[in-house]
Amino acid sequence: MAVYTEVSLEDLESFLSSYDIGRALSYKGIAEGVENSNYLLHTDKGRYILTLYEKRVESQDLPFFLGLMDHLAQKGLKCPVPVHARDGASLRHLSGRPAAIVSFLDGMCITRPSGQHCEQVGINLARLHMAGQDYSGYRANNLGPAQWRPLFDQCGSCADDVAAGLSQTITRELDYLEGHWPFGLSQGVIHADLFPDNVFFIDNICSGLIDFYFACNDALAYDLAICINAWCFERGGELNATKARSLTQGYMSQNPLPKTDIEALPILCRGASLRFLLTRLYDWLNQVEGAMVKPKDPKEYLERLRFHQKASSSASYGLS
């Protein structure tokens, strides 16, 4: 949860005067999104989310993200739609930060996903990939394999304070992944962060996807690997094979990936585990005083990594 930048009513009203969305009736800082400040805004014309972009989100990337949401919404994907001001711009400034207003999306996050929820995630991830195919924007994945070793170097020697032997485990995994990372897989725009926090449901049906601020161009199957990690593991660290099958087969029902992509799933899952292990480790070791965000436990992703290291084929994830 996070509201890093407080917006005064005076500043808000001045900001809204550039839009045609009516006058403000209420706005509340909401505990949603870790990277940015978000407000739920009611006007006499409707409900909106006002986002102020904080650290980590590069302002040069914002046109890619906002353009992507415009594009996906136009293709029929349920996602927040940027509101354009009267001058046509959706990206503006408020209280010293880049800021945008998007449409409000009904729906709620699931904390204990079932197989049905996982299937919904697979289906909607596939739809996102298909809708993104003709998006003209391009953004490299700045948390891809090439960035993992430098990220680990920044964590320094403190990894072993988090778990005994962690430093050696990461070093060996980096060596392996750098030597075996697959190239030539199907590419496209991926969400790259489709965790349960970012998928809304109403009556167990997906009502929308949010938080496109890690979206980038990368292997589609890598996005599926991220989702397997985020949705299909139980609290104790075990993969729930039923959920994995629901998720992967839900995906394939909409966007059947070629065999090469599927066969790469075990190593993609290892990479996806390492990516979140490293960013969580970094955040764990660099906790910001007063950021009002509790960092997530890196060790969860160490458990996932260990599972995938032993996975012999994509059959482990319900695909053959």
Add this chain to the structure above:
Amino acid sequence: MAVYTEVSLEDLESFLSSYDIGRALSYKGIAEGVENSNYLLHTDKGRYILTLYEKRVESQDLPFFLGLMDHLAQKGLKCPVPVHARDGASLRHLSGRPAAIVSFLDGMCITRPSGQHCEQVGINLARLHMAGQDYSGYRANNLGPAQWRPLFDQCGSCADDVAAGLSQTITRELDYLEGHWPFGLSQGVIHADLFPDNVFFIDNICSGLIDFYFACNDALAYDLAICINAWCFERGGELNATKARSLTQGYMSQNPLPKTDIEALPILCRGASLRFLLTRLYDWLNQVEGAMVKPKDPKEYLERLRFHQKASSSASYGLS
């Protein structure tokens, strides 16, 4: 800001099944209220605030607070109205905490109040006092003069770490207030915490008062003193006499207090300063790890106290 207790969708849906307010379409943890966890809830029947009561709010006091809101709303005061479940109860349990749903109130907080805003606060404070006159509940002020010395004792010898000489200033003030505190003033239900965070405006007109969780029976003029401190001082620590006059005269236009009450304002303002100085000092010295709340600076209330110590009469606050 605070969301101390996370509510899962599963728990929420089970909780809502006792009410007739439709099915949940969204709920967001909001950064409102320091003492409790608050969610803005949308259902297909409307908008609501769901509150889970946390530390500091005694559960035995909750029927007083909820009954008061029912009573005030029935008298026409703009405030959140508790929603009663099908069995008639407005106080229930959710995720291990006492919990209640109240109606959503449009309006926004002002960060830089003008004289007009202060007048609105005075008018609506008076209306609250009048509407509360025949409320049958009773709750003693557990942050009144008798509690100040024990509260200071709990801060121990650390006060001087916050400001040089603070410990002696507080001791002397306690001695003075205990010897001169006025009795026999007009009594009633007071809000006791009517800070800018708790007053909503639309187009500079007060649209409602919120957060009745400090409400209690005490001197009405003491509530006015709390508001003078909360609304009429500038950042540099000076009283803005125009705002004070607007606030007190706004109050008197609705609920003219007898002369004895008015004459007590200087000492009531000293008491109100000491009360917030002490609770802020306590919170400052007892910061809770991970509470995600930045404690407020106690020194602001030292400045106010010093102003009131020099005030010779209620004329300092725009009343004669």
